[in-house]
Amino acid sequence: MRCRLAILGLTGPAYLWLLVAVFLPLTAMLYFSVLSETPLGNREPVLTGEHYRAFLEKSVYRDLLWRSLGIGLEVTAFCALIGFPAALALSRAVPGRWREVVFLLVVLPFWSNGLVRTFSWTMVLGAGGVLDRGLQALWPDAPEVDLLFTRQAVVIGLVHAYLPYMILSCYLALQAVDDSLILAARGLGASHWTVFRRLWLPLGLPGLVAGSVLIFVPVIGAFMEPRILGGPAGTVIGTVIEDQFTQTFNWPLGAALSFILLAVVLLILLLAYPLRQRLERVT
């Protein structure tokens, strides 16, 4: 009995807070998503499924979701292509003391201010920016590089923002691999490519899957990076949801779109969880 009371007293405050800050708000938003209009002033909203229907019937929103998913896939793919080799290099090509330093250098920007880091790309990508100037200094006839306010700029900014996630989760998987396994494979005549394909890739796969989920989920909900780096070219589902809450004040539509996005997120998490478990059992 005393034990129960202790557990309740210890966990109660934290979970009460989460209830008020996360779980009740999500419930409230579910309710708002089936209202006909924002209950401001003396308007009397009625219950309706029109906003969900709008998503199914109007191709605008569907296209936006596809766009977001496309950007999410592109960003995740680039992060995997850069992050996996980087994690491998970090775990095998860097000696002990330095490894700690490099590891820290990789995570440090990641936990620092995302808005500021996104802003910093505007200095680099625009016409007359550092990239443009640098290219012209190296090659005077270079065509002008003006990537700011394009889809590429959004992808570059998001890869920069989330790459450390991929390096981190792949590193955790690869670091655990026993050196003797690799030495044995090499000694038996396996080429570098075979070792990579038959050992590193499968052994790092759980990290790769975890990293991909950790990146894909926030990227499809991003709105700040597309706004700053994409401008009008950066309209995605996230920026449209933001508009419903801050510009057009159509909260029910925004809530419905948020829940559709949330459903996609949950679907991805549900698919990834058993996959990861199976991978972990195999390796």
Added chain:
Amino acid sequence: MILLGRVFLALVLVFLYAPIVVMMVMAFNASPLYQLPMEWSGRWFVALMDNRRLLSASGTSVGLALATSLIATSLGTLAALAFARYTFRGRRLLQILLLPPIAIPWLIIGTSLLVFTFWIGLPRGWPALLVGHVALALPYTVILVGARLAVVGVELEDAARGLGAGPWQVLWRVTLPGLLPGIAAAAAFAFAVSFDQFVISYFLAAPGTSTLPVEIYSAIRKGFTPEINAISTLIILLSMALLLMVARLYRFGGSR
């Protein structure tokens, strides 16, 4: 192969840091239009001192981060103690319930909090911001303190109890002192989470009580000046210093 790996890793680090360095260097550019070549000047940092909006937003941000850090660390430490010292039904479920604040896109957490606070009649501003920030920081504090608890173990507590210490004495004289590095790391981390948080604040801040990232965002959208670079430089240096502190307390990643 080894050399190739190192070169690749160095290139990745350049990619990660180059834009930040460029942004910082531009803070010292005298030209308001970021014209090159550079003409070095500290005028934008001086101009910051007169920018009322940014100064008051900085005050809000620091105050909010301190309050968030205090509350999230206290609640997180309690919950971590429960997870480490007791096995009970529903423990696994409670641990899974820590994930939503991390796993759900901030956009959705932010907008749903906006809807909820509007619904129950809580105005936008300080209290709403605090509710959101603590919820975001809480899972991390549970994890960081929990990791330390796993290291400390229960042997010392058992010994103290065996020597006749009461439960409160054990808590104050043995458990908490042993946990201190974990608690300090969690507090610093929670401070950083709150101080850097933009998305949630963006939806919940009232016009008078903006936080620093919200002010910077609206400044960026209006068209930017090196003044934003100056304040951004200060922010990034502060958050990196905080995280270095967390890392020193934890030494994660490297070989033991």
